[in-house]
Amino acid sequence: MTGGVLLPEDAVAGDGAIAAVVGERVVTVAEVDRRLRLMRGGPLAARLPHPDSAEGRNLRRWLVQVMVAEALAEQEAARLGLAPEHPGPPGPLPAPEPLPAPEPSAPGPCPQSGGAADVPGAVLTLAGALRTGGVAAAVLAASPAARAVCRVLAAGREPAEDEVRDYYRRNLDRFTTPETRWVRPFGPVRRGEIAGPIEDAVFAARQGETVGPVEGPGGPWTLVVERIEAARREPYAAVRERIRAELAKENGERAFARWLDARHAGSVVLAPGHEHPADPAQPDADHRH
Structure with missing residues (x-):
């Protein structure tokens, strides 16, 4: 999500300055500052870059993208009449994946409610970020509304039997104990x-x-x-449902990421200084071709 129309310069100055407009929702600079203080006051504060460095400014830009994605998910959940669990103000972003990361035995089609993902400190995995992009993975871990939308988008995306069996054949090492x-x-x-x-x-x-x-x-x-x-290997019949659930979860997350990109392109306006960190037009971009 590196696109988005930019607001004029005068929208980012003074009291009530705007970081982004998401449909009819305005994300203010003050809101971004509050979320950033939560991050910098959390247990991983020592790992975060200095706020006055290029990396620190890009961290702020990334946080704006997450807040924008949260707003998009909340708007879609409201439009669909969904009732996200534990509604309330956003909390700290989820903690990074611990090492080694636990592997769930039977995940649902999207990150499920009622578990670790519904409380501050939910796990954000590297695999999820690589699969969907860091912003989508972060908002799925942090936002009940995003998970509710994801579950709707995941409907009907169950993998076919051939896909499940092929995954087993290609990944026998996962089911083999030496x-x-x-x-x-x-x-x-x-x-x-x-x-x-x-x-x-x-x-x-x-x-x-x-x-x-x-x-x-x-x-x-x-x-x-x-x-x-x-050495032993789990037979296909014993792991079939686990694989099916894992592939369904990944399909749902990818569908959510595609939806998020499309909705972002049509509904979001970003203020200068709050572009996506990968936007080559912003002065701190460190990935250019």
Whole structure:
């Protein structure tokens, strides 16, 4: 979403200055300042760029795009007569994805209500941002109205059986657990987690066998292979619904991102200084061709 008509310069000065116009809704500079203070007062404040740097100004521009997307989603939810859960003033933006990110076992067609996504600090995943763009991913994580609109857009986008089965075939590694050996004193070990003569000895041994001394870091090692768990793969029937739900969720998110881009192009006017960070016309743009 790098487009959008710009307001004249005099709209961005003085009291009541405007950052953006979204249909009949005006996003003021004061509102942007309040949201920015929430971010800079949060637990990730130390990671944010200095406000007077180019990166800091682009952070502000990005925040305006999220606020605009929230307003678009709220307007669409109202137009469709949807009732987002937990209505109220916007809270802090969601926290970035923790490492490692948990993988939900059975996601719905869009981020679901009643869970972590409905409270401040909901997870914004890198995978979601890469799939839909950072603004769409952020607003889906932060806004109940956006999730309500997404669920409407996701209707009828269930993946076909061939698509689900093909995903399973192309991603067998996701559903395969490699052979695991429980080795004293290391604990559970898989190939590639140790190296050299120690790995060779461990994976050549039988269950219950003691191997060594084997030369390794710090001197010779004596190891006991206490238990061997054979490699296993979840059958297609066991994971079919999980894959189907995951693909439906991704289809819904992509549909929401396309809707957001189209609605933004036709309904949003941005004030100078509040362009999308990737807009090559703004002075702090750092990605040019």
